[in-house]
Amino acid sequence: GQQVMQIPQYQHVQEGEDFTTYCNSSTTLSNIQWYKQRPGGHPVFLIQLVKSGEVKKQKRLTFQFGEAKKNSSLHITATQTTDVGTYFCAGVEGGSEKLVFGKGTKLTVNP
Amino acid sequence: DAGITQSPRHKVTETGTPVTLRCHQTENHRYMYWYRQDPGHGLRLIHYSYGVKDTDKGEVSDGYSVSRSKTEDFLLTLESATSSQTSVYFCAIRAGQVYGYTFGSGTRLTVV
Numbered sequence: 001g002q003q004v005m006q007i008p009q010y011q012h013v014q015e016g017e018d019f020t021t022y023c024n025s026s027t028t029l030s031n032i033q034w035y036k037q038r039p040g041g042h043p044v045f046l047i048q049l050v051k052s053g054e055v056k057k058q059k060r061l062t063f064q065f066g067e068a069k070k071n072s073s074l075h076i077t078a079t080q081t082t083d084v085g086t087y088f089c090a091g092v093e094g095g096s097e098k099l100v101f102g103k104g105t106k107l108t109v110n111p
Numbered sequence: 112d113a114g115i116t117q118s119p120r121h122k123v124t125e126t127g128t129p130v131t132l133r134c135h136q137t138e139n140h141r142y143m144y145w146y147r148q149d150p151g152h153g154l155r156l157i158h159y160s161y162g163v164k165d166t167d168k169g170e171v172s173d174g175y176s177v178s179r180s181k182t183e184d185f186l187l188t189l190e191s192a193t194s195s196q197t198s199v200y201f202c203a204i205r206a207g208q209v210y211g212y213t214f215g216s217g218t219r220l221t222v223v
């Protein structure tokens with residue numbers, strides 16, 4: 001079945017440093033979504049990417065979808081303590097209703 | 112998030128007992144999902160629904176059943192709870208394919 005791998009599993013940064021998490025799928029995706037989960041909270045939708053090679057920005061967050069629609073990345077510029085949490089990518093295969101999540105990258109930010 | 116609630120928020124139950132978790136939405140969305148979240152495994156899909164009485168299995172459906180008799184309610188039942196079903200359970204809703212998922216606040220279930 002479809003698998004979504006995400007690396008790294010953990011990332012510790014100093015406040016102000018950049019952060020990147022990578023996501024790879026075993027199959028071609030129709031779209032990929034990114035979520036953020038704060039400690040003790042629930043996943044919150046950040047963005048959806050649909051087009052091959054698509055790049056979207058939300059303030060300090062930059063999301064990319066690979067040309068082959070099998071990989072994606074999330075880059076945070078100049079991290080802040082409010083960025084702490086676990087970032088999940090989640091992919092949907094074409095024709096499927098099932099969103100398959102990666103295991104997430106847990107980000108901690110030292111002030 | 113507004114529009115989706117899960118109950119109960121916490122539950123402790125004994126091995127072998129049946130347990131039902133409820134997900135209620137006020138958004139009239141067609142799609143509803145049940146996920147479980149465990150350390151080291153991320154979020155895994157248990158069952159989902161694409162309409163009243165229309166449900167399908169996810170990747171970890173063994174030991175679980177679901178029902179959706181009304182648009183607003185999606186019930187997850189553990190027929191005979193086991194310790195391996197100790198987890199945090201999240202319900203999610205989706206308006207359509209171009210939209211992201213909205214998750215409920217979760218139910219922390221402990222099976223002793």
